[in-house]
Amino acid sequence: MLPTSPEQEKRIIDYFRQFSDPDKGINYSETCAARTAKVLSAADLLRDVFSASPQAYGFPYSQFKAVQNLPGAMTIVIPKGGPVPPFLDQFNKRQQ
Numbered sequence: 241m242l243p244t245s246p247e248q249e250k251r252i253i254d255y256f257r258q259f260s261d262p263d264k265g266i267n268y269s270e271t272c273a274a275r276t277a278k279v280l281s282a283a284d285l286l287r288d289v290f291s292a293s294p295q296a297y298g299f300p301y302s303q304f305k306a307v308q309n310l311p312g313a314m315t316i317v318i319p320k321g322g323p324v325p326p327f328l329d330q331f332n333k334r335q336q
Contacts, residue, residue: 241328243312248283255282273300285310 244252256279266272280286286306307313318324 241314241316242285242307242310244283244285248285251283252279255279273303276300276303280307 277286280303286303308315316325316328
């Protein structure tokens with residue numbers, strides 16, 4: 241989990257809104273790791289890391305290690321089918 245500013249949130253949302261179907265266009269070069277890197281770059285969160293170490297761009301573990309070092313970053317592990325910690329309820333509230 242990363243703390244972000246309202247401007248960064250806007251950039252993240254704007255980036256993802258360009259994909260009407262989130263799975264459409266996923267292929268050998270446009271992977272979930274590539275999209276994650278692009279959205280982090282769009283929000284200006286890892287631009288320096290990707291510039292200094294381009295190999296981090298396409299590898300999820302490299303992205304995780306880079307994000308882990310950002311101020312306020314928190315790792316939350318939720319096993320498949322496991323309970324979601326209650327404090328996460330404040331994010332992505334579902335419409336009733």
